[in-house]
Amino acid sequence: MTQSDITILGIESSCDETAAAVVVNGRTVLSNEISSQIDIHTLYGGVVPEIASRKHIERINQVIRKALSTAGKTLQDIDAIAVTYGPGLVGALLTGVSAAKAISFAADIPLIGVHHIEGHISANFIAAPELEPPFICLVVSGGHTHLVVVKDYGEYEILGRTMDDAAGEAFDKVARAIGLGYPGGPKIDRAAKEGNPDAIHFPRGKVGDSAYDFSFSGLKSAVLNYLNSEQMAGRQICTEDIAASFQQSVVDVLVGHAERAMEEFHYDRFALAGGVASNSALRSAMQKACEEHNVAFYCPPPILCTDNAAMIACAGYYEYIRGVRSGLDLNAVPNLPLGQ
Amino acid sequence: MKILAIEASGLVAGCALVTDGLLTGDYNIQFKKTHSQTLLPMVDELRRLTDLDLKTLDAIALTKGPGSFTGLRIGAATAKGMGLALEIPLIPVPTVDSLAFNLFGTDALVCPLMDARRQQVYTGIYEEETEHTCLRGQCAVPVREIIEDLNGRGRKVIFLGDGAPVYRKVIEEEMRVPYQFAPAHLSRQRAASCAVLAARMYEQTGEACLVSADDFRPEYLRQSQAERERAEKERREAAENTDPAAAENGAGTEKA
Numbered sequence: 001m002t003q004s005d006i007t008i009l010g011i012e013s014s015c016d017e018t019a020a021a022v023v024v025n026g027r028t029v030l031s032n033e034i035s036s037q038i039d040i041h042t043l044y045g046g047v048v049p050e051i052a053s054r055k056h057i058e059r060i061n062q063v064i065r066k067a068l069s070t071a072g073k074t075l076q077d078i079d080a081i082a083v084t085y086g087p088g089l090v091g092a093l094l095t096g097v098s099a100a101k102a103i104s105f106a107a108d109i110p111l112i113g114v115h116h117i118e119g120h121i122s123a124n125f126i127a128a129p130e131l132e133p134p135f136i137c138l139v140v141s142g143g144h145t146h147l148v149v150v151k152d153y154g155e156y157e158i159l160g161r162t163m164d165d166a167a168g169e170a171f172d173k174v175a176r177a178i179g180l181g182y183p184g185g186p187k188i189d190r191a192a193k194e195g196n197p198d199a200i201h202f203p204r205g206k207v208g209d210s211a212y213d214f215s216f217s218g219l220k221s222a223v224l225n226y227l228n229s230e231q232m233a234g235r236q237i238c239t240e241d242i243a244a245s246f247q248q249s250v251v252d253v254l255v256g257h258a259e260r261a262m263e264e265f266h267y268d269r270f271a272l273a274g275g276v277a278s279n280s281a282l283r284s285a286m287q288k289a290c291e292e293h294n295v296a297f298y299c300p301p302p303i304l305c306t307d308n309a310a311m312i313a314c315a316g317y318y319e320y321i322r323g324v325r326s327g328l329d330l331n332a333v334p335n336l337p338l339g340q
Numbered sequence: 341m342k343i344l345a346i347e348a349s350g351l352v353a354g355c356a357l358v359t360d361g362l363l364t365g366d367y368n369i370q371f372k373k374t375h376s377q378t379l380l381p382m383v384d385e386l387r388r389l390t391d392l393d394l395k396t397l398d399a400i401a402l403t404k405g406p407g408s409f410t411g412l413r414i415g416a417a418t419a420k421g422m423g424l425a426l427e428i429p430l431i432p433v434p435t436v437d438s439l440a441f442n443l444f445g446t447d448a449l450v451c452p453l454m455d456a457r458r459q460q461v462y463t464g465i466y467e468e469e470t471e472h473t474c475l476r477g478q479c480a481v482p483v484r485e486i487i488e489d490l491n492g493r494g495r496k497v498i499f500l501g502d503g504a505p506v507y508r509k510v511i512e513e514e515m516r517v518p519y520q521f522a523p524a525h526l527s528r529q530r531a532a533s534c535a536v537l538a539a540r541m542y543e544q545t546g547e548a549c550l551v552s553a554d555d556f557r558p559e560y561l562r563q564s565q566a567e568r569e570r571a572e573k574e575r576r577e578a579a580e581n582t583d584p585a586a587a588e589n590g591a592g593t594e595k596a
Contacts, residue, residue: 043570050409050564054557057413061424061554075425091410094376098414101380102421106394328380 006320009078009109010313011064013096014088014116015143016047018059021309022071022078026122026317027129030071032303032310035059042182046172053091060099067309075107082316085113085326086336087143093332101328112316113326116307117144117338118154120273122318123311127300135298136267138258140282141274141307142168142185145214146338147257149265153318156339159261160212167250168276170216174223174246178239188243189279195240197248197281200226204253212257219249247281255285262293271298278302341542343399344392344422345535346379348415349407349435350454350502353378354531355386358539365390366532375414383418397428399550401538403529404432405559406462406478407454412558423553430556431538431549436478438534439501440466442526448496449475453503456480461503462561465489472537480561483507484514491516500527 005024012019018035037055041047068074083100086093097113104111121137133153139146145162165173168185175184180191202222205215223246230237262270270290276282277299290297304311347354347368353375354368365386369378387394402419405412419430439452447469454462463486465476476489483503487510490497499511500522511519521527541549563571 044566048564048566051566053409053413054560054564057416057420058557060417061420064424065554091413094410095413095417098376098380098417099421099424102418103425105380105384106422106425328384329377331374331376 006079006317007073007077008313008316008320009064009067009081010114010309010311010316011081011083011096011100012116012119012307012309012312013056013060013092014084014086015092015307016041016052016055017307018056018063019307019309020064020067021313022067022073023126023310023313023317026314027126029126029310030073031067032308033063033067033070034306034308035063038183045176045182047089049089049091052089053095056092056095060095064099064103075103075109078107078109080110080112080316080320082112082114082313082319084116084119084312085330086116086333088116088332088334090332090334093334097330097332101330105328110320111326111328111330112319112324113330114312114315114319115336115338117146118156118315119311120144121148121150121271122315123273123300123304123308124271124298126310126314127304128298131269131271131298134267135269135271136258136261136265137271137273138254138286139274140167140254140272140276142166142172142276144274145216147212147261148338149267150271154322158338160210160214160257162214162216163207164215164217165220167214167216167254168274170220170250171276173220177224177227178237178242180239180243185276185279188247189281191240191243192247192281195238195242195244197244199238199241200245202226202245202249204249204256211260214253214257216250219246247279251282251285254282255289258286259289259293262290262295267295269296269298273300273305275306277305341539342397343401343431343535343538343542344383344397345401345531345538346383346415346419347403347438347529347531347534348375348379348411348418349403349405350411350529352529353382354529355379355383356531356535357386357390357392358535361539363532363536366530366535368530370528375411379414379418394422394426397426399429399431399538399542400553401431401433401534403435403438403534404556405435406456406480406561407435409560412560416556416558420553420556423556428553429550430553431541432551432556433534433538433541434478434559435529436462436464437466437472437474438537439529440464440468441472441533441537442500442530443498443522444468444472446498448498449490449493451486451490451497451499452501453483453486453499453507454501455503455506456562459483461486461507463503465493472540478561483510487511487514493517498522502528
């Protein structure tokens with residue numbers, strides 16, 4: 001450690017993980033604590049915002065304390081606190097934002113509000129120390145589907161986004177419909193390994209003339225319609241085949257858009273990010289596409305793909321060195337747009 | 341003993357500082373901005389204007405609930421964050437007690453009413469003449485239930501809180517004992533009441549009133565909608581499995 005090292009405490013509470021992390025110079029993770037609420041939300045078949053907010057309040061101090069102690073740091077060692085202030089569930093966000101502001105105020109530490117998607121993108125900087133902008137990044141999670149050009153740290157050009165459901169949301173809804181339950185992503189991934197991806201042809205969603213926007217609600221409806229008609233005809237359904245065919249359709253669309261962007265923009269690096277980046281079929285298809293286009297492929301390990309605070313601390317670091325600071329009136333912004 | 345109080349349980353955002361029994365500052369705003377935007381800037385202003393060195397604080401008091409779920413959590417996260425950073429405990433004060441304490445000195449019964457939606461109020465019944473005495477602890481009940489309780493006590497009542505105007509008509513129709521409504525300067529949550537009541541609690545009970553910043557969680561007095569619906573569904577299913585006849589009469593099974 002040198003004197004010029006910048007140590008950031010990251011705090012994340014935008015959905016159903018209460019997380020805190022300590023990261024040095026944006027790239028070296030000293031701790032990455034995540035308290036997941038998934039067991040509770042599984043009882044309800046999805047994230048219940050009020051319950052998520054209540055759990056965040058119960059866990060927030062312990063998670064922050066653990067992140068500091070695992071890193072061997074105290075608040076005196078922290079140069080800035082980075083906190084997710086949007087997008088996400090407003091009640092959930094407010095817990096992290098309020099706690100971060102209070103600590104910033106009481107311990108006199110600068111505060112930086114961080115965009116959740118910037119955090120996901122930044123997870124790649126932690127996983128690959130050599131990675132620098134510019135590159136293309138596909139962010140896919142339960143709440144987001146964005147194809148962006150990362151022009152510089154904190155500078156983004158959005159090529160496309162979902163017009164309806166996020167990719168991860170489609171996974172959750174389809175998993176529920178075919179009886180796999182919550183959370184849909186990992187459950188479909190597992191079931192699909194036993195199924196035939198060509199068994200059923202589901203549509204590959206298109207949005208008008210837009211080359212880069214996404215739509216997954218039509219695909220979800222197609223799966224529901226298929227289930228209905230099979231049921232009406234009294235035929236046995238094969239969960240594994242549906243899972244594999246649905247997943248193939250999602251992967252085809254995501255990879256197709258990514259390839260088009262590689263061909264149009266000629267960046268030599270491509271990164272995946274977000275919870276759905278943990279999907280094994282998506283990872284391998286995207287890796288293959290990158291190899292074919294002679295583009296270097298980056299994808300963080302699952303622990304950095306899921307919602308976590310190390311990625312928030314990383315994004316916060318690059319904001320910090322650009323001089324960005326937030327005030328004590330920082331508010332949660334549930335539909336915060338990227339790049340503002 | 342230096343206590344900073346935080347109030348965010350309802351429409352009022354507030355903070356107050358009490359130092360050895362002296363109210364050094366009391367700052368309340370009831371405006372449409374969210375507490376997230378107002379509360380901490382207000383605390384900072386209070387700190388600046390009273391030359392407060394945060395390191396000299398002994399505890400953070402706050403209204404622990406009931407109240408607006410989101411408001412309670414903004415207050416809780418703020419108090420917990422400060423408690424963590426300053427390594428000091430919290431003094432959680434029941435919101436309805438803090439409201440009743442606004443009217444300390446009256447010989448009437450004090451009945452705070454907070455609008456809890458779904459035809460209910462967060463309320464309680466208090467004596468404030470010489471001591472802050474709780475006759476009926478804070479609870480979530482239909483407004484008619486608390487009116488019936490008050491009618492049975494046969495004493496004059498003062499109503500206050502944001503539920504008072506909401507249920508004014510019911511009160512006027514159903515109250516059989518003398519009553520009145522508190523004036524505006526006493527009728528809403530005030531950070532000073534929370535601060536002074538917290539200081540009294542500490543004087544009277546010592547460390548028993550302290551809760552660590554890590555362990556504190558708000559008292560909502562109400563489950564989330566999803567939990568409520570799930571519990572009802574489970575109750576129904578359990579009734580159907582054990583007694584098919586009783587299951588047809590939902591109200592009957594609930595009491596049984």
